[in-house]
Amino acid sequence: DVKVTQSSRYLVKRTGEKVFLECVQDMDHENMFWYRQDPGLGLRLIYFSYDVKMKEKGDIPEGYSVSREKKERFSLILESASTNQTSMYLCASSSNRDRENYGYTFGSGTRLTVV
Amino acid sequence: RKEVEQDPGPFNVPEGATVAFNCTYSNSASQSFFWYRQDCRKEPKLLMSVYSSGNEDGRFTAQLNRASQYISLLIRDSKLSDSATYLCVVNYRDNNNDMRFGAGTRLTVKP
Numbered sequence: 001d002v003k004v005t006q007s008s009r010y011l012v013k014r015t016g017e018k019v020f021l022e023c024v025q026d027m028d029h030e031n032m033f034w035y036r037q038d039p040g041l042g043l044r045l046i047y048f049s050y051d052v053k054m055k056e057k058g059d060i061p062e063g064y065s066v067s068r069e070k071k072e073r074f075s076l077i078l079e080s081a082s083t084n085q086t087s088m089y090l091c092a093s094s095s096n097r098d099r100e101n102y103g104y105t106f107g108s109g110t111r112l113t114v115v
Numbered sequence: 116r117k118e119v120e121q122d123p124g125p126f127n128v129p130e131g132a133t134v135a136f137n138c139t140y141s142n143s144a145s146q147s148f149f150w151y152r153q154d155c156r157k158e159p160k161l162l163m164s165v166y167s168s169g170n171e172d173g174r175f176t177a178q179l180n181r182a183s184q185y186i187s188l189l190i191r192d193s194k195l196s197d198s199a200t201y202l203c204v205v206n207y208r209d210n211n212n213d214m215r216f217g218a219g220t221r222l223t224v225k226p
Contacts, residue, residue, distance in 0.1 A: 035216075040123075040218065041218065042202070042216050042217060042218030042219060043159075043202075043216040090158055090159075094214075103147075103149045103151070103161045103164065103204065103206075104159075104161075104204075104214060105161075106158035106159050106160070107158060108157065108158050109157070109158050111156075
């Protein structure tokens, strides 16, 4: 069974801390994504990567950075966590093959609370 | 205007009912289309792709109208287990790395 694994299910961090969210996929997918999901706002794209060491800003990149040193791993970094970054963070991956049939595969999410 | 718009609901229907959701999208160059299902506090999971000719998977039927830029999902004979949020998803690019998500339509099926 194909998988996208996020390292933490729940996380509580203090304001100003540097936070790392890790995501690993075992499907050899080229594309990886980080979203945040908030009630009433749906999924909003933070950053994505279509290849190793490549990254592109999504719709809401401010306050975040990413790293993709290996194809299977895509990390989201909150440089200095703030309370407005309290949210559900979802990682996803996709393949350039079979694109019409399979869409994105999501990890189970990390619910981050910044206090 | 949002790129992908859905009626947020909630839709509350009895078991056995037929329910339909619509979704409109703004980018006429959109390449592919999907419906995802998201259970409470879980990640979205692919329910079905939406093909130009329309497609069916058991009790679920998806339709695409490119001219009017909308997608629909029909659920027949609703089950309690169909209770979830249904997300409409539109892919802008051919290489599957620019998906736009609707905010979701919440469905509750009651006994």
